[in-house]
Amino acid sequence: MILNEAQxxxxxxxxxxxRRIIITPLLKPEEQFGPTSVDLRLGTDFQVMARTNLTHMDLMKDPEALSRDVQKHMQHVKVKPxxxxxxxxxxxALASTLEYVKVPLDLAARLEGRSTWGRLGLQIHATAGFVDPGFRGALTFELSNVSNIPLPLYPGVRISQICFFLSTTTNLPYGKKRYTKYSGKTSTASSAFFKDPEYSRIREAQKQHSYR
Known part of the structure; x- marks a missing residue:
């Protein structure tokens, strides 16, 4: 069941x-509330893919080296309001919500774009629109411009909306998942794919294979 504006x-x-949902700062509720969603605003922190002399991302490097490579690829931009x-x-580009969001353990959420911006060619996420129960922090945007004109994006503008779904109370909130990587972030966070356990298992298998 999706929650309506009163719920x-x-x-x-x-x-x-x-049980409390936290969305802060909620600057103008009369502008941000819809029938089953709350509009969220664009923050001031951005990360864009920078051109570097790296020819590719070697996923079999150790996590610290991969983390350095990711940072070399990302250019951090702070925009005035x-x-x-x-x-x-x-x-x-990566960006984040102006708002800090906390989702209770008996709710899940979806972050979606607003039709107004979709009609201009702005996509706000590639695949990561789902928000787990227990999540707290700023939500990350994966911004893409699929139009043929540049889009000026101002901090504080409502580019997205969040809706909430009732669930049974989870015993595994997002912040307590074993491999949680983005819990509690309050600004734009780049990918931490290198922390996924699959890569350490692949590296170990390659190492064992090389000993044969």
Whole structure:
């Protein structure tokens, strides 16, 4: 069941911290509430893919070396509230919500784009629109411009919306998952794929194979 605007509002002011939804700052509720969603705003931190002399990402490096490679590929950009970040056609950038979000253990959420921006060619996520129960922090945008004109994106503009779904209470909230990588982040976070356990297993298998 998806929560409507009245149910979301009830959760925002629920006296029980285990049931309360947190969306802060909620600057203008009259502008941000929809029938079954709350609009979220663009923050001020961006990361864009930078051109480097790296020919490829060697996934079999140790995690620390991979982390350094990822940082070499990403250019960090801080935008003032009154200045635009220009997303050019075909470009990809990471950003985050202005708001800090906390999802209770009996709810899951979806982060989606707004139709207004979709009609201009802005996609706000590639695959990661699902928000687990127990998540807390700023939500990451995976921004793509699929139009043929540059898009000026201003911090504070509502480019997305979040909706909530009722679930049975989880025993494994996002922050307690064994390989959680993005819990509690308050700004734009680049990919930490190198922390996934599959790569260490592959490296170990390659090492054993080389000994034969």
């Amino acid at each position: 979301i509002l009830e959760r925002l002011v629920d006296p029980d911290p285990e 009154t200045e635009p970040f220009i997303l050019h056609p075909g470009e990809f």
